[in-house]
Each structure stands twice: as C-alpha cells, then as structure tokens.
Amino acid sequence: MKKRNSRYHHGHLAESLLDAVDEIASQFGIEAVTLRGCAKRIGVSPASAFRHYADKRALLTVFATRALNQLADAMEVAMLQAQEEGGDALHAVCMAYVRFALTKPAFFRAMWREEMIYSRDADYLAATERLAGYLQEGFVKTIADEDPCDFSPQELLAWSAVHGLACxxxxxxxxxxxxxxxxxxxxxxxLRQLLPVFSQ
Amino acid sequence: MKKRNSRYHHGHLAESLLDAVDEIASQFGIEAVTLRGCAKRIGVSPASAFRHYADKRALLTVFATRALNQLADAMEVAMLQAQEEGGDALHAVCMAYVRFALTKPAFFRAMWREEMIYSRDADYLAATERLAGYLQEGFVKTIADEDPCDFSPQELLAWSAVHGLACxxxxxxxxxxxxxxxxxxxxxxxLRQLLPVFSQ
DNA sequence: ATTGTAAGTTAACAGCGTTTACATCCATCT
DNA sequence: AGATGGATGTAAACGCTGTTAACTTACAAT
Structure with a gap:
C-alpha cells in the first residue's frame, strides 16, 4: 500500500497538519496553535506546511470548516434520532449544538474566529449553510419558510439563543x-422557555 | 500642570497604551494589536509597557474591562432613557447591546476572548457583573428574582439571545x-419574538 | 534511462513577547 | 540646597513566530 522505505515524503501531510491542529487546540487552546509546533509534532520541517496551505490562516480555515462539519454531523444525528423517537427535533438539534461547544470548546471557538480564518472561503461558507440547514429543518413542518436561504425571525431567534448560550x-x-x-x-x-414563541 | 521639559517620562503611559490598543484594534482588528506596535505609536520603547502591565494578556484584560464598561454605559443610558419615556427598558438595553457590537466589533470581540485575557481578574469580573445587572434590571418589575447573583431562565434566555445575535x-x-x-x-x-416568553 | 513535477529541506528574514541591565527623572528627607 | 532612593523609561538580547527563497529528493510519465 504505502511505501515506507523513504521518510522523505510524508504522504498525508495536509491531513496530518489538520490533526496536529486538532490535538494542540484540544490540549492547549486554539491560540496555542503554531505552524512550527504542528510541523514538529508530525516530524516535518516548518516550511513544509506551505506546500499545502497558503498561510496559517488558510490552515485554520480548513480546520474551522472541519469543525463546523463535525458539529453539523452531531446535529444531524441528534435530529434523526429525535425524528425516530418522535421527539422535538429542533430541541435535540439545539442541545447537540451546546453539547458540542462544551465538549470541544477550542473547536467551537475556532469555527467563529473571523479574524483568524478566511470567512469568505467557499467550503467554509458551505459548512455554515449546512449547519444552518439543520436548525431550519426543525421549522419546516411548523412554519412556512419564505426563503430557504434567508432566516425567519423565529429561526434566527433559535440560532441566536443557542449560539449565545454556547458562547x-x-x-x-x-x-x-x-x-x-x-x-x-x-x-x-x-430552551424550554422558547416554546411559547414557536407554538403561538 | 504637566512638565514637558523632559520627554523621558511619559506620565500617562498606562492609559496611553490602552488608547493605542483602542486605535489599533479599531483600525486593524484585535488580532493585529501588538505590544511593540502600541509602544511605537506612543513613541516609547517596547519594554516600557512591562512597567505597567505584567504581560500582553494583562493589558488586554484591562482593555476588555474598559470595553465592557463602555458597553455597560451605553446600556445604562438606553435603560434610563427608556424608563423616562415609558418604553420597554429590557428591549432598549438589548438593542444597545447589539448596537455596540456592530459599532465596535473589535471591542466586542476583545471582551469575550477568554484565551487572550485573564478572565478571572477581579475588575474584569466586576465589569461583567455590572453588565449582567442591566440585563437583569429589565426583569425586576415583571419577575420576582430568586437570587440576585444567579440568573433566572428568562434572564439567561434574554442574554443568550442578544449575545448570540451580536456574535x-x-x-x-x-x-x-x-x-x-x-x-x-x-x-x-x-427581540420582539421574545415577548410571549416574558408576558405569559 | 531521462526528465519534469510534486513534495520535502535548509537557511534566512523581520517581527513578536519578554527579560536583564542600565539610565533618567522626581520626590523626599535631612 | 544636596543627596538619595524608588518609580519610570531605554537598549540590547533571547527564543519564538510566520513566511520566503533556493535547494534536494522521490516518484511518474515519457
């Protein structure tokens, strides 16, 4: 499969760097993440990162995107489970949101740190839209959505409340x-305080 | 008043450094704030900052505290004005919260960047409590508050919603x-979506 | 086999936070 | 008035950071 004769070429450096960000951020916080530190952890020269990422911000952008998708995954699981069990899908999705923030605070911070990432990046934006989709999905059966891309006041309130609480x-x-x-x-x-908003 | 014969002693270095943080953060964002940059802007050596602040994080903590108090000032003004005019004090306070975040985004970011400040600092914590006080004050007439230090679910929902929206x-x-x-x-x-929560 | 290209290295750059040793001023006490 | 000590500023250096340029290696296609 993989030729391990020569150690010169790493092979999966781009992903390994992401994993290094993952581990360092988990242990010491997102502010402690360093290109040189990531490279050293992998056993690779500091400059090698620039063959795969334009700069540190680009690496953090991909990492934030990955974190966003992890959160979205957790929300999807929660939603499907609630739908199976006949529970409140919106509530389940919101709980998954806060649970993720509490479990992986460094990841949650990295997601929204605008000055540290390229927040106009296409993949990043797609991940945010996927995230928003699960929040909106809890509403499709109760409220007629005008514009699938834009948010209704109720939807935005739900996202704001859950995001604010997590922050x-x-x-x-x-x-x-x-x-x-x-x-x-x-x-x-x-979150239960919000019920009268959606059931009037 | 001030002796300007010798330029050796600056005289108001601690405050001037805060102002420098203010200006650089306003122009280029909080991530662009640098001790050396602040010192250069004031026309002072890089090491001089350490006579007044233990480290960069301490400086940013004081800056965050100042920003928190500026936000609290704005909220107080909004609250008093609403009370005078017989308006909704809570709504006015919440609007002031978001307005501040939109007007001074770098300040708003600095307030809550836990990894960049000493968030257990007494003055910082006092400022957050002052802030929370204005949010709670909108409730004292409608809801009997159990513990003035802790938050009722309604109060926390209001803060979460407004904080999340700002973020x-x-x-x-x-x-x-x-x-x-x-x-x-x-x-x-x-915010108007929240009304049924408080008037049930 | 040759050669081109992708993916790694090494060495250097300026800028960063921070420390240490030194310089200067101001206030206070005789 | 003159000496002195503490507060406040400076200069030089440290190791660390992101980033670049020039070079080397390994693989893949001709």
Whole structure:
C-alpha cells in the first residue's frame, strides 16, 4: 500500500497538519496553535506546511470548516434520532449544538474566529449553510419558510439563543464554575422557555 | 500642570497604551494589536509597557474591562432613557447591546476572548457583573428574582439571545452583506419574538 | 534511462513577547 | 540646597513566530 522505505515524503501531510491542529487546540487552546509546533509534532520541517496551505490562516480555515462539519454531523444525528423517537427535533438539534461547544470548546471557538480564518472561503461558507440547514429543518413542518436561504425571525431567534448560550458558556462568565451536566441541564431549561414563541 | 521639559517620562503611559490598543484594534482588528506596535505609536520603547502591565494578556484584560464598561454605559443610558419615556427598558438595553457590537466589533470581540485575557481578574469580573445587572434590571418589575447573583431562565434566555445575535453578526455568517441599520432592524424583529416568553 | 513535477529541506528574514541591565527623572528627607 | 532612593523609561538580547527563497529528493510519465 504505502511505501515506507523513504521518510522523505510524508504522504498525508495536509491531513496530518489538520490533526496536529486538532490535538494542540484540544490540549492547549486554539491560540496555542503554531505552524512550527504542528510541523514538529508530525516530524516535518516548518516550511513544509506551505506546500499545502497558503498561510496559517488558510490552515485554520480548513480546520474551522472541519469543525463546523463535525458539529453539523452531531446535529444531524441528534435530529434523526429525535425524528425516530418522535421527539422535538429542533430541541435535540439545539442541545447537540451546546453539547458540542462544551465538549470541544477550542473547536467551537475556532469555527467563529473571523479574524483568524478566511470567512469568505467557499467550503467554509458551505459548512455554515449546512449547519444552518439543520436548525431550519426543525421549522419546516411548523412554519412556512419564505426563503430557504434567508432566516425567519423565529429561526434566527433559535440560532441566536443557542449560539449565545454556547458562547457564554465557553467564553463568558455564565456558570463558569458549574459542571458540564449542570450546564446542559440549564440549557434544556432555557430552551424550554422558547416554546411559547414557536407554538403561538 | 504637566512638565514637558523632559520627554523621558511619559506620565500617562498606562492609559496611553490602552488608547493605542483602542486605535489599533479599531483600525486593524484585535488580532493585529501588538505590544511593540502600541509602544511605537506612543513613541516609547517596547519594554516600557512591562512597567505597567505584567504581560500582553494583562493589558488586554484591562482593555476588555474598559470595553465592557463602555458597553455597560451605553446600556445604562438606553435603560434610563427608556424608563423616562415609558418604553420597554429590557428591549432598549438589548438593542444597545447589539448596537455596540456592530459599532465596535473589535471591542466586542476583545471582551469575550477568554484565551487572550485573564478572565478571572477581579475588575474584569466586576465589569461583567455590572453588565449582567442591566440585563437583569429589565426583569425586576415583571419577575420576582430568586437570587440576585444567579440568573433566572428568562434572564439567561434574554442574554443568550442578544449575545448570540451580536456574535453571529460580528463573527458569523448571518446578514454579512447587510447594512448596519438592516441588522438593527432585524435585531428589533427578533427581540420582539421574545415577548410571549416574558408576558405569559 | 531521462526528465519534469510534486513534495520535502535548509537557511534566512523581520517581527513578536519578554527579560536583564542600565539610565533618567522626581520626590523626599535631612 | 544636596543627596538619595524608588518609580519610570531605554537598549540590547533571547527564543519564538510566520513566511520566503533556493535547494534536494522521490516518484511518474515519457
């Protein structure tokens, strides 16, 4: 399969670099991610990264895109499961959103750090749209959506609430000392406050 | 008043550094803020900053605290004005929140960038509590607050919604191409969706 | 076999945060 | 008024960063 005689060519450097970002960000936070550090972890020269990414920002953009898709995956799973069990799909998707932010805070931060990524990148934008799609999908059966691309006020409120809660948990002063499960419980309670908005 | 004979001692270096952060962040974003850059802008040696701040993170912490208090000031003004005019104080405070984020996005980002500041700093925490206070104040007349330090689900929902909307506008893909006024109009619409939550 | 190209290396650059040793000024005490 | 000590600024250096340019290696197609 792979020829390992010569160590000169790595073979999967682009992906390995992403994995290195993954590991360093998970351990030490996204601000601690360094091109040289990633290269060293893989056992490769610092300059080699530039054969695969235009600059550090491009690498972080791909990483953010990957993280977005991981979040979207989790939301999809939650949605399908809720639909199977006849539960509230929107609620399940929102809970998955916050759960991901609490489980992988560095990934969640990287997703939205506009100054660190190329936020106009096509793949990145596609990932955000996929994400938004799962949030909207909870509404299609209750509210007639005017424009599939744009958001209804209810949809935007749902996204804002869940995104704001995740951000306040991750970077803000809310429930800083509490356990993960307590935060999820709190999330559930807060989200239930939204029910009268959607069932009027 | 001030002796300007000798330029050796600056006199207001600590504040001037904060102003430099202010200007550079406003022009080029918070990620472009550099200790050396701030020092050069003031006309002072790079090392001088360390007489007043333990490290860069400490400087950014004070800057974030100042920004938090500026936001809290804006919220206070909005609240008082609404109370005078008999308007909805909570709505006014929330609108001020988003308006500040849109007007000074770099400041808003700096406030919540946990990895860039010492978020356990006493002054910083006091500023966040002051901020939270104005959001809670909109509730004191409608909902009996159990614990003034903790948040009720309604209060947390309000903060989450307004914070999430601000974050999505500033760093996210929502309404990226729209004008400031359109975003504020959208904010108003979204916030009005919350009314049934508080008036049941 | 030759050769072209993709993918790696090495060495260097300027700029960064930070520290250490030194210089200067100001306030205070005789 | 003169000495002195602490606060405040400077200069030079450290290792680290992202990035580039010139070079080398390995594979793939002719």
């Amino acid at each position: 306040l948990f991750v970077d803000g002063p809310v429930a800083r000392e509490k356990e993960r499960e307590d935060k999820l419980q709190l999330t559930d309670t807060v | 999505l506008f500033v760093d996210g893909p929502v309404a990226r191409e729209k004008e400031r006024e359109d975003k504020l109009q959208l904010t108003d619409t979204v």
